[in-house]
């Protein structure tokens with residue numbers, strides 16, 4: 099049976115979840131728009147796996163469909179691909195009510211969402227997430243962005259989707275490193291959520307989390323987004339693990355996948371918080387065990403001096419302070435503004451040298 103998770107944003111919408119939903123995407127989108135045209139945005143890997151099923155389903159509902167396909171990977175999430183996508187929308191004369199449909203992971207969703215947010219000052223947007231990371235995190239909440247050479251996600255907009263169509267069967271073709279990456283964001287969400295969710299992950303033995311866990315993660319994110327759609331308060335907790343994680347990701351030249359970097363960042367901030375007596379000492383061993391089981395720990399020791407420049411470029415910097423999301427215990431995190439001069443000692447307490 100189809101599961102429906104309501105997202106009570108300014109423009110409310112639903113995450114629809116059921117195996118096999120991809121083949122009904124046309125009908126589900128048709129129920130929400132009378133438009134004649136639809137633009138499908140996808141990377142070349144995902145489109146070759148699932149593109150035909152989506153376009154057939156849309157055409158079956160009378161949509162005229164044009165696909166925009168770009169090379170898979172974070173390197174495509176830039177202004178160049180964004181401009182090509184805008185020209186594609188213009189060449190195909192998309193109108194104000196025609197939907198842009200993102201079929202893919204977080205890169206596709208962020209890129210297509212930003213084009214949908216800005217072309218003609220906003221087109222309807224549909225997310226069909228195909229990675230674990232996109233299902234549990236990036237497809238919900240309306241953040242869209244592309245990277246600049248100077249840093250990640252520096253240009254973007256808030257643009258909530260019309261709906262999110264989640265078909266968990268699509269995750270079956272994910273390579274193991276992408277499942278690991280998604281587990282990084284899932285574990286982060288469980289730390290924010292509380293004991294029940296965290297224990298469910300600790301006792302989960304499936305390599306790919308089941309629908310119950312996926313839904314729980316979406317509900318946790320939804321609750322934070324509903325409270326703070328524009329990311330000024332409670333939603334910032336979702337950045338748990340991200341300040342150090344983004345620095346690791348950027349320092350590696352984006353070779354460390356996003357969710358893996360978040361996992362490493364989460365372990366570092368938990369270690370630092372524990373060493374400073376700010377965190378329940380029970381969390382670090384539990385987190386380490388869970389990460390090890392998911393293949394998310396690494397032997398690599400980062401140099402604090404090499405990560406620091408990336409922390410100084412963090413877009414959350416405010417008044418000479420970086421707000422770090424600090425875990426106190428499972429289900430309890432705080433935002434602590436840390437002066438720039440103290441960041442090096444936080445990194446070292448977290449395990450950097």
Ligand SMILES: NC(=O)c1ccc[n+]([C@@H]2O[C@H](COP(=O)([O-])OP(=O)(O)OC[C@H]3O[C@@H](n4cnc5c(N)ncnc54)[C@H](O)[C@@H]3O)[C@@H](O)[C@H]2O)c1
Pocket residue numbers: 141143144147170171172175202203204205206208228229230231232235236237238239240241242251268269270271272273276279356357
């Ligand atoms: N907007 C948000 O709120 C938000 C939140 C978290 C992360 N993000 C962004 O998400 C991005 C990372 O997303 P991602 O990890 O999904 O990356 P991604 O979109 O690049 O997908 C990862 C890889 O998996 C492949 N792939 C996707 N689905 C597949 C499938 N079903 N089978 C086989 N291969 C498949 C893709 O082709 C790609 O090579 C980052 O840019 C990050 O900044 C955004």
